Amino acid sequence: xxxxxxxxxxxxxxxxxxxxxxxxxxxxxxxxxxxxxxxxxxxxxxxxxxxxxxxxxxxxxxxxxxxxxxxxxxxxxxxxxxxxxxxxxxxxxxxxxxxxxxxxxxxx
Amino acid sequence: xxxxxxxxxxxxxxxxxxxxxxxxxxxxxxxxxxxxxxxxxxxxxxxxxxxxxxxxxxxxxxxxxxxxxxxxxxxxxxxxxxxxxxxxxxxxxxxxxxxxxxxxxxxxxxxxxxxxxxxxxxxxxxxxxxxxxxxxxxxxxxxxxxxxxxxxxxxxxxxxxxxxxxxxxxxxxxxxxxxxxxxxxxxxxxxxxxxxxxxxxxxxxxxxxxxxxxxxxxxxxxxxxxxxxxxxxxxxxxxxxxxxxxxxxxxxxxxxxxxxxxxxxxxxxxxxxxxxxxxxxxxxxxxxxxxxxxxxxxxxxxxxxxxxxxxxxxxxxxxxxxxxxxxxxxxxxxxxxxxxxxxxxxxxxxxxxxxxxxxxxxxxxxxxxxxxxxxxxxxxxxxxxxxxxxxxxxxxxxxxx
Numbered sequence: 001x002x003x004x005x006x007x008x009x010x011x012x013x014x015x016x017x018x019x020x021x022x023x024x025x026x027x028x029x030x031x032x033x034x035x036x037x038x039x040x041x042x043x044x045x046x047x048x049x050x051x052x053x054x055x056x057x058x059x060x061x062x063x064x065x066x067x068x069x070x071x072x073x074x075x076x077x078x079x080x081x082x083x084x085x086x087x088x089x090x091x092x093x094x095x096x097x098x099x100x101x102x103x104x105x106x107x108x
Numbered sequence: 109x110x111x112x113x114x115x116x117x118x119x120x121x122x123x124x125x126x127x128x129x130x131x132x133x134x135x136x137x138x139x140x141x142x143x144x145x146x147x148x149x150x151x152x153x154x155x156x157x158x159x160x161x162x163x164x165x166x167x168x169x170x171x172x173x174x175x176x177x178x179x180x181x182x183x184x185x186x187x188x189x190x191x192x193x194x195x196x197x198x199x200x201x202x203x204x205x206x207x208x209x210x211x212x213x214x215x216x217x218x219x220x221x222x223x224x225x226x227x228x229x230x231x232x233x234x235x236x237x238x239x240x241x242x243x244x245x246x247x248x249x250x251x252x253x254x255x256x257x258x259x260x261x262x263x264x265x266x267x268x269x270x271x272x273x274x275x276x277x278x279x280x281x282x283x284x285x286x287x288x289x290x291x292x293x294x295x296x297x298x299x300x301x302x303x304x305x306x307x308x309x310x311x312x313x314x315x316x317x318x319x320x321x322x323x324x325x326x327x328x329x330x331x332x333x334x335x336x337x338x339x340x341x342x343x344x345x346x347x348x349x350x351x352x353x354x355x356x357x358x359x360x361x362x363x364x365x366x367x368x369x370x371x372x373x374x375x376x377x378x379x380x381x382x383x384x385x386x387x388x389x390x391x392x393x394x395x396x397x398x399x400x401x402x403x404x405x406x407x408x409x410x411x412x413x414x415x416x417x418x419x420x421x422x423x424x425x426x427x428x429x430x431x432x433x434x435x436x437x438x439x440x441x442x443x444x445x446x447x448x449x450x451x452x453x454x455x456x457x458x459x460x461x462x463x464x465x466x467x468x469x470x471x472x473x474x475x476x477x478x479x480x481x482x483x484x485x486x487x488x489x490x491x492x493x494x495x496x497x498x499x500x501x502x503x504x505x506x507x508x509x
Contacts, residue, residue: 038453038471039428042366045197046154046179050220051238052269052286052315052367076363081313081331083363088429108154 024096033106035088036097043081048105052081056101069098144189145461147206148500150469150476151194152493153178158194159492160209163460163467163500166478166488170209176200176216181497182223182371185504186248187230192499193248195224201235203251206501213251217244223371225275228507232299234273234281241267243283245299254299261288272317272328272370274508276341284314284328284337291317291328291339291348307348310337318370319508320380320395327351329370331385338398351398352382352391361386362409366427369412373508376419376439383410383424390424392442402442407433412456415439416481417463417502423481425454425468434468436484446484450477455495461502469495 024032037046043053054060061069073094076084085094100106146164152171156178160169175181177198184193191212194202199218202211220239226232226248233246245255259268268285276282279297284290291310295303312332319326319341328337335353340346368383375381379401380393390410392402408430415422422437431453436446451470459466465487468477471494478488503509 039365041179042428045177045220047177047197051180051197051222052271079332081315081364081367083365085363085365087363088365 022092024093028093029096032089032093032097033100033108036101036105037108048101056105058102058104061102066095066098066102069101070094073097142207144206144501146501147189148458148467148498149183149192149194149204149206150467150490150492150495151178151181151183151497151499153181153471153496154494156196157493158192158204159490159495160204160206161476161490163465166490168490169206172202172204172209172211174211175202175204175214178496180222183497183499183503184224184226184233184509185499185501186226187504189501189504192501193224193226193233195221195235197221199235199237201233201246201251215246215251215253217246217253222269222271223273225273225281227275227279227281227296228277229279232279232296234275234296236270236273236283238269241269241285243270243273243281243294245296245302255296255302257294257302257304259285259288259292261285261290271315274317274319274326274371276319276326277323277507282317282319282326282339282341284310284317286313286315289314289332291326291337293326293339293341293344305344307337307339310348311335311350315367315385316370318373320373320375321507323507325395327370327380327382329368329382329385331364331367334385336382352393352400355384355391355400355403356387359387362388364409364427365429366409366411366431368410368427371508374413374415374422376415376422379439381413381415381422381437381439383413385409390422390437404437404442404444406435406444407447414457414459416459416466417461421445421481423457423466425457428453431455448479448484450479450486451475456497458498458500461500467498467500469498471495 044056045051048056074086076082150159156175157173176196179197192204199221200216203213205212218237221237224235233248235244242258268288273283280295282293291307293305311330314328315331317328326339334356335350337348339348382391390404394401408426410424413424424435434448438445450468452472455469455471457468476490480487
């Protein structure tokens with residue numbers, strides 16, 4: 001039973017990396033919300049209204065395409081303080097975060 | 109007046125007297141005399157609340173709510189150590205009475221703020237703002253606005269975010285302009301008529317600053333390039349110069365998930381210990397020559413590099429994802445002597461006034477851990493909700509805090 005579960009977890013992980021658009025699990029979503037509020041919040045503010053980094057509220061992101069926002073999260077923006085998050089976040093997770101930012105980011 | 113009503117009135121009088129005595133007694137109990145030298149505050153950043161703590165008793169005296177957005181909060185203290193000025197991200201300055209745990213004054217003075225400082229004479233409180241960019245000067249007693257100094261630079265009226273505000277002797281303040289790449293010194297000896305000295309082209313994207321304990325040197329760390337901008341405030345005519353300009357030459361920088369903080373300087377035994385940006389290193393600099401004399405490899409990218417008050421040890425915490433660790437450097441031979449795991453997401457540390465203990469906030473474990481700095485063993489802990497900054501009143505007597 002334990003090995004079956006492990007196998008399932010493994011295949012789920014494989015799916016997550018293969019299908020980058022897959023929705024993160026609820027547990028992972030919880031982690032991502034905390035990461036955005038607390039760690040992205042270091043620069044963008046916990047309320048995401050901006051700080052050293054730009055505001056990440058829906059109004060301030062509206063005219064930017066989601067794909068380029070997700071690319072900024074994954075690869076960073078050279079010449080600015082925005083780091084690449086690719087060692088921390090999968091592409092699908094960055095896309096999920098951007099889609100939530102555009103519609104109003106959930107509270108913790 | 110008949111006899112019954114007289115008795116009634118006498119007994120009513122007795123009751124009033126009793127009530128009065130009770131009020132007085134309760135009042136006395138609340139106003140028990142005590143000093144503030146071992147008090148401090150812990151920021152509960154998500155709740156917009158501070159906890160007033162007693163570092164001798166390892167106890168909470170009370171909490172104060174309603175301080176707004178404390179996601180990047182900093183605190184300075186009145187010189188009598190009674191009031192904490194709490195600067196919030198939302199531009200709020202709240203003057204909190206530590207003895208009664210009440211809000212004495214509060215103003216919201218900007219849209220987006222990053223911190224503040226208090227003048228040498230304790231009469232001026234200055235806020236450093238991102239939006240609108242600049243500094244604002246307030247009467248420390250009343251929080252009345254005395255001066256507004258926008259950080260306008262270049263030719264198109266653009267305003268820069270202000271970082272690294274530090275108080276200097278002579279009621280002056282030094283700070284850096286992130287977008288402009290400038291250091292400004294504001295002389296507020298006549299607060300309604302500030303005199304500005306500007307140092308231009310000091311380097312790209314200064315992200316924070318510090319003043320040495322003697323008030324002589326102002327350092328601004330650079331994010332946009334390797335190095336640190338330095339102004340000798342005793343020889344201002346020499347202008348700003350760059351030190352450590354090549355500390356990362358030819359090496360790929362690591363991603364920086366959190367900006368280092370320079371305030372809370374680590375200047376110890378003629379050396380400054382500084383966080384390397386984008387590297388897992390603490391840089392050691394000789395403060396007489398400002399040349400690099402060593403590097404110490406550490407667990408992650410340093411955020412706070414803080415000297416114990418006697419300067420024998422330097423304690424370091426780290427940026428995400430290495431923010432569960434704290435490391436300790438012995439300044440005698442610049443060697444790591446300990447690696448601690450105080451909890452999840454260590455955001456800040458603060459030494460007791462003479463440094464026998466250090467308080468460390470572990471945000472995601474909702475607690476503050478207290479360590480003995482000699483044995484480096486935990487000696488206590490206090491619960492706190494998502495704690496970030498810890499600030500003790502001993503800061504009141506120090507330049508640059």
